[in-house]
Amino acid sequence: MSLPDPLTSQHRFIPNASEDVREMLDVVGVASIDRLFDTIPDAVKLDRLLDVPGPWSEIESRRWFRGLAAKNMTAADHTSFLGGGAYMHYQPACIDQLLLRAEFLTAYTPYQPEVSQGTLQSIFEYQTHQCLLTGLDVANASLYDGSTALCEAVLLAERMHKNKTKVIIAKSVHPHYRDTVRTYVQNLGLEIVEIGWAADGRVDLNELRGACEGAFAIAVQSPNFFGAIEDYEAIADATVGLTRIAVVAEATSFGILAPPGPHGFDICVGEGQAWGIPPQFGGPYVGFMVVRDALKRHMPGRLVGETVDVDGRRAYVLTLATREQHIRRGKATSNICTNEALIALAANIYLSLMGKEGLREVAVQSLQKANYLRGKLGEIEGVELPFAAPVYNEFVVRTPFLAREILADLEHEKILGGIPLDEFYDGFNNDFLVAVTELHTQEQLDKFAVAVRAAIARERR
Amino acid sequence: MSETAANQLREGLIFEHSKKGRRGYKLPALDVPEQELEAIVPAALRRDQIEEEVEVSEVDVIRHFTRLSKLNVSIDAGLYPLGSCTMKHNPRINEEIARTPGFALSHPLQPDHQVQGNLELLWWLEQTLKEIFGMPRVTLQPVAGAHGELTGILMVHKALARSGNARKYILIPDSAHGTNPASAAFAGYEIRELKSNSRGTVDLSTLEAAVTEDVAALMITVPNTLGVFESEIKSMAAILQAKGAYLYCDGANLNAFVGIARPGDMGIDVIHSNLHKTFSTPHGGGGPGAGPVGVSERLVPFIPTPTVERRDDGSFYLDFGHPDSIGRMRAFNGNFNVLVRALTYMRSMGPDGMRRIAQIAVLNANYIRARLKGAYHLPYDAPSLHEVVFSDKNQTAKDVHTLDIAKRLMDYGFHPPTIYFPLIVSGALMIEPTESEPKEELDAFCDAMLAIARECDERPELVRTAPHTTPVRRLDEARAARQPVLRWKK
Numbered sequence: 001m002s003l004p005d006p007l008t009s010q011h012r013f014i015p016n017a018s019e020d021v022r023e024m025l026d027v028v029g030v031a032s033i034d035r036l037f038d039t040i041p042d043a044v045k046l047d048r049l050l051d052v053p054g055p056w057s058e059i060e061s062r063r064w065f066r067g068l069a070a071k072n073m074t075a076a077d078h079t080s081f082l083g084g085g086a087y088m089h090y091q092p093a094c095i096d097q098l099l100l101r102a103e104f105l106t107a108y109t110p111y112q113p114e115v116s117q118g119t120l121q122s123i124f125e126y127q128t129h130q131c132l133l134t135g136l137d138v139a140n141a142s143l144y145d146g147s148t149a150l151c152e153a154v155l156l157a158e159r160m161h162k163n164k165t166k167v168i169i170a171k172s173v174h175p176h177y178r179d180t181v182r183t184y185v186q187n188l189g190l191e192i193v194e195i196g197w198a199a200d201g202r203v204d205l206n207e208l209r210g211a212c213e214g215a216f217a218i219a220v221q222s223p224n225f226f227g228a229i230e231d232y233e234a235i236a237d238a239t240v241g242l243t244r245i246a247v248v249a250e251a252t253s254f255g256i257l258a259p260p261g262p263h264g265f266d267i268c269v270g271e272g273q274a275w276g277i278p279p280q281f282g283g284p285y286v287g288f289m290v291v292r293d294a295l296k297r298h299m300p301g302r303l304v305g306e307t308v309d310v311d312g313r314r315a316y317v318l319t320l321a322t323r324e325q326h327i328r329r330g331k332a333t334s335n336i337c338t339n340e341a342l343i344a345l346a347a348n349i350y351l352s353l354m355g356k357e358g359l360r361e362v363a364v365q366s367l368q369k370a371n372y373l374r375g376k377l378g379e380i381e382g383v384e385l386p387f388a389a390p391v392y393n394e395f396v397v398r399t400p401f402l403a404r405e406i407l408a409d410l411e412h413e414k415i416l417g418g419i420p421l422d423e424f425y426d427g428f429n430n431d432f433l434v435a436v437t438e439l440h441t442q443e444q445l446d447k448f449a450v451a452v453r454a455a456i457a458r459e460r461r
Numbered sequence: 462m463s464e465t466a467a468n469q470l471r472e473g474l475i476f477e478h479s480k481k482g483r484r485g486y487k488l489p490a491l492d493v494p495e496q497e498l499e500a501i502v503p504a505a506l507r508r509d510q511i512e513e514e515v516e517v518s519e520v521d522v523i524r525h526f527t528r529l530s531k532l533n534v535s536i537d538a539g540l541y542p543l544g545s546c547t548m549k550h551n552p553r554i555n556e557e558i559a560r561t562p563g564f565a566l567s568h569p570l571q572p573d574h575q576v577q578g579n580l581e582l583l584w585w586l587e588q589t590l591k592e593i594f595g596m597p598r599v600t601l602q603p604v605a606g607a608h609g610e611l612t613g614i615l616m617v618h619k620a621l622a623r624s625g626n627a628r629k630y631i632l633i634p635d636s637a638h639g640t641n642p643a644s645a646a647f648a649g650y651e652i653r654e655l656k657s658n659s660r661g662t663v664d665l666s667t668l669e670a671a672v673t674e675d676v677a678a679l680m681i682t683v684p685n686t687l688g689v690f691e692s693e694i695k696s697m698a699a700i701l702q703a704k705g706a707y708l709y710c711d712g713a714n715l716n717a718f719v720g721i722a723r724p725g726d727m728g729i730d731v732i733h734s735n736l737h738k739t740f741s742t743p744h745g746g747g748g749p750g751a752g753p754v755g756v757s758e759r760l761v762p763f764i765p766t767p768t769v770e771r772r773d774d775g776s777f778y779l780d781f782g783h784p785d786s787i788g789r790m791r792a793f794n795g796n797f798n799v800l801v802r803a804l805t806y807m808r809s810m811g812p813d814g815m816r817r818i819a820q821i822a823v824l825n826a827n828y829i830r831a832r833l834k835g836a837y838h839l840p841y842d843a844p845s846l847h848e849v850v851f852s853d854k855n856q857t858a859k860d861v862h863t864l865d866i867a868k869r870l871m872d873y874g875f876h877p878p879t880i881y882f883p884l885i886v887s888g889a890l891m892i893e894p895t896e897s898e899p900k901e902e903l904d905a906f907c908d909a910m911l912a913i914a915r916e917c918d919e920r921p922e923l924v925r926t927a928p929h930t931t932p933v934r935r936l937d938e939a940r941a942a943r944q945p946v947l948r949w950k951k
Contacts (some may be wrong), residue, residue, distance in 0.1 A: 004813045006821075007758045009817050011813075011814045011817055013552060014814075014817055014818070014901075015898070015899035016825070016898075022620060026477055027828055028824070028828055028831045036715070036820075036823045036827055036846070037721055037823065037846070038844065039689070039692050039844050040690050044695060044726050044727045045721060045722050046721060049812035049813060049816065050720050051812070052807060053808055053811065054810055055808075055809060055811030056809055061554055061558060062554075066563075067578075068564075070563055070578065071526070071581070072578040072579055075566045076562040082568040084568065084570050085570075085793075086568055088568075097523075098526045101526075101530045103531060103533040103534070104526075104535075104742065105535070105537075105551065105556075105743045106536040106551050106743050107534065107535040107744065108548060108744045109744070110746060110747065113929040113933070113936050114871055114932070115532075115533065115876060115931055116532070116533055116746075117932050117933055118531065118533035119530040119746035122529055124947075124948070125476070125949070127947055127948050128474075130477065131948045132511050132514055140485070141747070142747075142748070144604045144608065145604070145791055145792055146792060147789075165698075174792065180788075180791055182788055182791065186618075186619075186649075186787070187615070187649025188649055229506050231505070248883065257507060257508060271792075278565040280564060280567070281567045281579050281793070281794055281797035282792065282795065283749070283793060283794070284604070284749035284798060289493055297589070300666045303947055304712065304947070305945050306938070307937045307938065307941035309934045310934050310936075310937075311934055313934075317936045317938055317941050319938070319942050319945060320945060321942075324640040325607070325642075326638075326639040326640075326882075328639075330646045331646070332646075335607040335611060335640050335647050336605070337605065337606065337638075337639075337640050338607065338609075338737065338748045338752075339747055339748040341747030341749075342743070342746075342747075342748065342749060343655040343744040343748075348475075351514070352522055352525075353486055353519065353522045354486050355479075355516050355517060356514035356516050357508055358486040360511075364491075365488060368495055368501075369493050371501045372493040372494065381851040386763045390502045390506060392502075406691065411575075416571065416575070421687035437611050439490055445493065449711070461908075
């Protein structure tokens with residue numbers, strides 16, 4: 001098969017065509033484009049075209065990709081009660097319109113501050129929001145997501161305690177986050193000790209006290225994976241001398257729950273997806289990290305700081321970069337380079353638009369509606385609510401039947417009813433996790449309760 | 462400074478726009494019976510309203526961010542020639558497809574049967590990348606280049622550990638990206654730096670001497686950060702393989718040879734590809750990205766879980782059953798909606814388009830090289846592919862340096878190239894135009910660079926004090942680091 005002639009080929013994304021190519025080859029002083037690749041040995045050169053579909057017009061792309069999207073069942077055409085670290089909250093129209101501004105969308109990392117003040121100032125604002133929400137001092141410009149943010153937090157804590165190798169992680173931290181930590185640290189000589197939960201679903205403080213000897217850090221999630229709100233003060237009292245890491249996977253909870261900073265925690269990491277980012281099958285999301293001031297020079301990731309230009313005007317710039325890989329290389333605080341800047345911008349827009357009142361109202365509505373549904377479900381014969389601790393917007397439901405059977409029943413009613421817990425915890429075959437947000441109406445909540453009652457009745461027959 | 466620029470400067474922080482009583486949102490009224498808060502969550506676990514949070518209207522928000530955006534330059538506005546960053550056109554069909562509700566509203570913990578469309582898409586993306594890499598398996602989980610590097614080196618570690626000795630060192634040439642040594646260190650290795658030769662590449666004899674029984678892998682960028690292809694790559698692979706070590710390829714520069722040659726055919730064991738570079742997903746001011754990793758046969762058992770598999774009946778599922786896997790690299794399924802954009806792009810390009818990416822990217826870079834090599838010093842004159850690295854050697858006599866040249870380019874309306882990298886070039890100016898640039902844009906850029914070279918001779922002070930037309934001028938970076946102000950305070 002002969003390969004197409006680059007002089008006569010063309011493509012809508014590649015402006016230079018035959019005439020340009022000829023003129024440019026003359027300037028370069030070579031006879032053909034192929035000669036430019038002479039340093040690649042023939043032995044490794046492909047003598048054929050790649051066997052891949054295309055080239056497609058937009059019309060063909062729309063047809064095929066929309067066809068794939070139509071094979072999914074989603075919150076677009078079902079009532080969804082799915083959470084577990086990815087939530088359907090209100091997504092203000094402004095966010096996506098602003099994200100599509102090319103000056104944000106198609107810019108690179110702001111290494112040249114004179115032509116990147118838009119990105120830099122937005123990150124500075126984002127960092128400020130994170131500090132206000134968590135009650136801690138210094139936030140970075142973003143990490144990949146909640147799970148990898150926890151990995152970075154564990155490694156940050158380890159740098160503060162050079163001679164210790166044991167980290168305690170509550171088993172009620174998101175299972176994917178714990179899995180990711182295990183992957184990250186597998187060659188670093190760290191020991192991970194997992195501690196369980198008490199009868200009410202919160203961290204077992206007795207077990208925790210017993211595990212502290214020799215540990216450098218403790219990580220808990222609140223609300224935890226079961227939705228239970230942890231008592232930061234009680235955990236801090238039980239873990240004297242440890243670096244304390246709070247994980248927040250449901251970021252709208254900051255609107256009403258006590259922040260970790262003033263209650264004894266040193267690091268808060270988590271997932272910002274709930275701030276108006278669509279669930280989009282898991283990403284891109286935005287990991288955040290906020291720390292006490294004393295930890296800032298040990299932090300991973302980019303930081304934006306305020307300064308002035310030569311004319312004395314206020315301006316923003318990437319700073320404290322000696323922590324980072326492009327300067328410190330093998331001794332850097334992290335290998336992270338590309339982060340989730342655009343999603344951090346989305347978070348900044350969300351937090352600004354919702355503001356003081358909106359952050360509160362989203363949290364109050366989510367809390368009220370979840371607890372309303374929890375009450376409704378609790379009245380159904382056969383439904384058990386295994387954990388009594390206070391919840392924010394998510395909780396565990398148990399029936400006498402396999403959770404997957406109940407959920408399959410609900411699917412027939414166009415309800416994505418929850419996340420079965422059998423995949424994550426032994427002995428939880430009959431349990432599923434239900435999440436509620438401000439988007440749910442009372443009618444949807446009532447209908448859900450009716451559908452669960454009906455599903456249990458069907459299973460009984 | 463222009464008047465427009467002066468006006469833009471007045472854009473304060475969003476917190477400074479806050480005024481009591483303003484609202485930027487509305488929710489439907491709470492429609493369930495309201496319970497006493499205390500009855501649901503005791504006061505000790507609650508907080509009050511966050512007093513310092515902002516109160517602004519939707520108009521305030523739209524104006525604020527629109528004004529901020531105008532302080533950025535972007536690839537949509539013109540050439541953005543950052544070397545090693547592959548700032549190419551971001552097709553808008555990618556954005557539209559990614560926003561399809563069936564993708565955007567799908568939840569990462571739905572059971573397989575509910576998300577067959579997503580799984581099929583991921584499966585096709587893996588097939589496409591397998592063909593591009595010439596490798597038997599690709600994991601889509603890593604969400605950035607550095608994340609892919611860590612994934613790849615963890616696999617190497619596990620593979621070696623399985624055969625009894627994980628070894629101690631990763632070899633990395635002195636021209637490498639900083640993420641390479643950082644990722645290798647996070648994977649549990651120490652770094653040994655390899656000196657590059659006068660062509661900027663690695664000599665086989667240097668490599669041969671360095672590959673001891675303690676060496677786990679060589680991490681090498683192909684073509685390297687000078688844009689020079691490692692012509693001995695196959696022999697390098699053979700040397701490493703003979704000693705039981707692995708060849709890792711940093712695929713940041715895949716744009717130089719996509720469709721022309723394949724990493725798998727070069728003997729490479731593991732490669733990451735930055736989809737936000739070669740495959741056109743937008744950089745977004747620093748992310749999100751995606752960094753899928755391709756592996757050779759001997760690393761397949763170690764890839765992260767879950768993988769996407771196809772059954773004989775044509776249905777798809779997530780497979781958690783890889784007992785030797787290094788584990789999960791991130792929650793959920795990677796940056797799915799970046800992957801959607803990348804596959805959309807691959808389908809737009811097709812077989813000939815894919816090859817044309819590299820052909821025109823390399824032609825464009827060589828065109829810049831030919832036009833500028835009289836005015837700027839070319840520290841390595843080996844033939845280069847998709848990028849070209851100059852230095853400021855011709856200009857330092859006038860006490861004008863790379864930083865000054867970069868800043869002066871802004872006055873001509875261009876984003877500067879990557880500067881002071883690779884580290885093996887003093888005062889490096891690393892230029893990568895990509896295939897997206899028409900000849901006129903390349904000419905305008907070259908004309909600007911040549912004009913600046915003349916200015917360095919005739920009016921060096923003008924260059925040394927640049928930029929003069931940007932929203933802000935040079936910043937006091939030392940002050941930012943010495944007295945860090947990292948958040949707004951009332």
